[in-house]
Amino acid sequence: MSDPYTFLLVLRVALVALLYLIVLQVVFVSRRDMRRAATMGTGVVTRAKPAIGYLIVVDSGATTLVPGSRIPIEPVTTIGRSPTSTIVLETNFISTEHARILYKGNTLWVEDMNSRNGTLVDQVKITQPVAVKPGSTLQVGDVRFKFAAP
Amino acid sequence: MPGHRSYRWTELWLLLFPSLFLIVGLWTLLSVPLILSGSQDKVGTLPPLDSFTPALGLIAVLLLAHIALIIIAPDADQTILPIAGTLSSIGVLMALRLGPSLGDPSLGIRQLIWVIAGLVLCVLTVRFTRDLRWVRNYKYTWAAVGIALVAFTLVRARSFSTNAPSRDVLSIGPGGLSFQPSELLKICLVIFFAGYLSENREMLKEAHFQVWKFKLPPLKHLGPLLAMLGIALLIFVGVRELGLAILIFGLFLSMLYVASERPLYIVTSIALFVFGAFVAYHLFSYARERVGLVTNAFGQATGAGYQIVQGLVAFGTGGVLGTGFGLGHPCIVPACTTDFVASSFGEEFGFAGVLALIALFMLLVYRGMHVAVGARGSFNQLLAVGLTAVFGLQTLVILAGNLKLLPLTGVPLPFVAYGGSSVIANFIIIGLLLRLSQSTA
Numbered sequence: 001m002s003d004p005y006t007f008l009l010v011l012r013v014a015l016v017a018l019l020y021l022i023v024l025q026v027v028f029v030s031r032r033d034m035r036r037a038a039t040m041g042t043g044v045v046t047r048a049k050p051a052i053g054y055l056i057v058v059d060s061g062a063t064t065l066v067p068g069s070r071i072p073i074e075p076v077t078t079i080g081r082s083p084t085s086t087i088v089l090e091t092n093f094i095s096t097e098h099a100r101i102l103y104k105g106n107t108l109w110v111e112d113m114n115s116r117n118g119t120l121v122d123q124v125k126i127t128q129p130v131a132v133k134p135g136s137t138l139q140v141g142d143v144r145f146k147f148a149a150p
Numbered sequence: 151m152p153g154h155r156s157y158r159w160t161e162l163w164l165l166l167f168p169s170l171f172l173i174v175g176l177w178t179l180l181s182v183p184l185i186l187s188g189s190q191d192k193v194g195t196l197p198p199l200d201s202f203t204p205a206l207g208l209i210a211v212l213l214l215a216h217i218a219l220i221i222i223a224p225d226a227d228q229t230i231l232p233i234a235g236t237l238s239s240i241g242v243l244m245a246l247r248l249g250p251s252l253g254d255p256s257l258g259i260r261q262l263i264w265v266i267a268g269l270v271l272c273v274l275t276v277r278f279t280r281d282l283r284w285v286r287n288y289k290y291t292w293a294a295v296g297i298a299l300v301a302f303t304l305v306r307a308r309s310f311s312t313n314a315p316s317r318d319v320l321s322i323g324p325g326g327l328s329f330q331p332s333e334l335l336k337i338c339l340v341i342f343f344a345g346y347l348s349e350n351r352e353m354l355k356e357a358h359f360q361v362w363k364f365k366l367p368p369l370k371h372l373g374p375l376l377a378m379l380g381i382a383l384l385i386f387v388g389v390r391e392l393g394l395a396i397l398i399f400g401l402f403l404s405m406l407y408v409a410s411e412r413p414l415y416i417v418t419s420i421a422l423f424v425f426g427a428f429v430a431y432h433l434f435s436y437a438r439e440r441v442g443l444v445t446n447a448f449g450q451a452t453g454a455g456y457q458i459v460q461g462l463v464a465f466g467t468g469g470v471l472g473t474g475f476g477l478g479h480p481c482i483v484p485a486c487t488t489d490f491v492a493s494s495f496g497e498e499f500g501f502a503g504v505l506a507l508i509a510l511f512m513l514l515v516y517r518g519m520h521v522a523v524g525a526r527g528s529f530n531q532l533l534a535v536g537l538t539a540v541f542g543l544q545t546l547v548i549l550a551g552n553l554k555l556l557p558l559t560g561v562p563l564p565f566v567a568y569g570g571s572s573v574i575a576n577f578i579i580i581g582l583l584l585r586l587s588q589s590t591a
Contacts, residue, residue, distance in 0.1 A: 004185055004193035011178040012474045016499060018174060019506035022167040022236050026229050026513045029160055030520070062348065064527040142352050 052103050053134065054148040055087070061142030062091040070148065073108065077101040079140055080113070093117050093141030107131050108147065110138060117141050156224040158216065164232035165212055168239045172205035175243040175475060182476035204262050208242060211266045218273045219584065226276070227521055227587035233514045234580045237565035238265045238573065240507070243475075244491055245568050247498075251481040257568065264570040268577030275581025282589065286529050289345030296338035299331035300385065332394050333575035336401070337582075340536035343402060347409035348528040354410040378402045379422055383430065390436055393551075393559025397543050399423065404539040405532055408522075440557040447554055457484045461493035461552055465504075472500030487568040489560055492552045508549070511564070515542045521587040534586045537579045 054070040078085045080098040095115035102109045111129040112119040120139040121130050134149040180197045212235045246258030386395040430437045447455040460483040480486045480494030496504045518538025525531045551558040562572040
């Protein structure tokens with residue numbers, strides 16, 4: 001290089017420009033991640049087989065459930081700490097067999113299984129099977145769900 | 151996605167930029183003395199390969215960390231390692247450049263060794279926290295370790311002259327290998343807070359008692375709040391570490407807010423903090439001196455305000471594009487490699503460089519919060535929030551201190567400031583964040 005000062009200026013500008021390139025690239029990657037997350041959300045719904053309905057996790061309490069995730073409801077869905085439950089919730093506030101959801105006569109029913117801390121439907125403690133529809137809330141222990149149509 | 155192995159191509163692509171940055175930076179650094187010594191004809195030519203050893207060494211270690219992550223955590227966040235790599239590249243380059251000005255040519259190599267050790271520990275952290283439950287189950291042990299570290303620093307501080315700069319009071323160990331327990335204390339506290347808050351989350355959310363029209367947190371929950379404020383004040387009064395006190399209290403507040411989702415706690419705590427600060431201002435001359443340096447730095451520019459004023463002059467000298475890497479005189483400012491590394495960087499890289507640096511820290515915080523949003527369970531979420539807040543709060547406190555917006559405190563700028571324990575602690579945090587993002591994917 002004939003002029004050392006020009007060369008140094010090029011290096012100086014390149015150094016700052018590289019910092020901005022890193023920033024831009026990370027921003028691009030973040031934007032791509034966001035788009036991918038958005039499309040993956042719809043993909044899950046179309047892939048799932050037709051279900052009776054869904055439970056949407058509103059509050060995961062002390063469990064490892066992800067708030068906002070959808071759990072398909074089966075004709076007989078049991079909730080409890082026992083590993084044989086359909087939905088296994090491992091926290092101290094939940095009994096081994098806590099509650100179950102039944103699909104009978106085109107309607108969903110929630111039944112408490114004599115749990116210690118009780119089952120709440122629309123924030124009311126239930127003592128006998130209660131019919132629920134999309135939009136109803138279900139609370140077992142410290143975990144809250146919302147019912148959603150298929 | 152099971153059955154489909156990720157080779158982390160994005161991460162590899164992003165690592166290209168810090169690598170180029172290291173090489174261009176080192177080339178600049180090698181060319182500057184040639185011009186200054188008059189041998190200008192040699193400038194454009196490529197310097198001998200072995201003078202690039204520090205840059206190539208760091209690039210190699212970054213690539214090894216990348217390969218290790220492909221094996222042990224293929225689905226972890228791919229931007230966090232490149233961001234941390236870029237920031238620590240800036241740190242190594244700054245140490246390489248500032249060392250000779252301070253008459254300590256090995257400073258850069260020492261920082262490089264710390265970064266390499268940090269990257270190794272980062273990978274080990276990812277490897278050995280595969281089941282995060284053990285971290286969670288021992289939360290009281292972590293709290294005890296944290297309290298032991300505080301107690302140790304308090305005892306050490308007593309044995310020192312209380313006029314010593316805050317930074318030196320907290321270092322232990324033989325001369326060159328000083329270790330600051332406060333760096334590890336941050337990680338211990340975040341784990342403990344995450345464990346405590348995730349267990350008491352429901353109570354914190356619901357309970358309150360009412361005084362006239364105001365809903366206040368119940369008294370038993372004010373206990374931990376007051377205890378944290380007490381510890382922060384104790385650190386401030388006992389060790390005179392204002393930065394650490396602000397950091398711990400800010401950390402607790404951010405995590406409490408995320409856990410409870412209630413601004414009420416924040417308002418209450420800030421009111422308590424203002425009250426505590428007011429009392430401290432009137433009780434301790436040390437606090438008054440610190441505040442006096444912000445309100446009237448130029449009035450004592452040759453005395454106590456020398457450092458902060460020279461730091462501002464350095465930022466001003468840099469202007470928009472900076473004096474050029476290696477072409478400024480940043481070491482007129484005392485502590486130009488540690489507390490005032492931001493003003494050294496600002497002088498030589500200018501406003502443009504400082505903006506890019508701040509953007510990098512913002513992206514690091516953004517990716518950390520991204521990990522938190524995707525994490526499973528409230529413990530993991532709170533852990534990610536807290537670890538991210540450590541970076542955010544440290545950057546905020548030290549940059550505001552350098553720019554004379556807050557009282558100056560001895561908090562290191564993450565990855566950029568010279569210091570072994572800080573670099574190592576930060577890389578352990580990066581390792582935990584990578585692990586948290588792997589277990590969500």
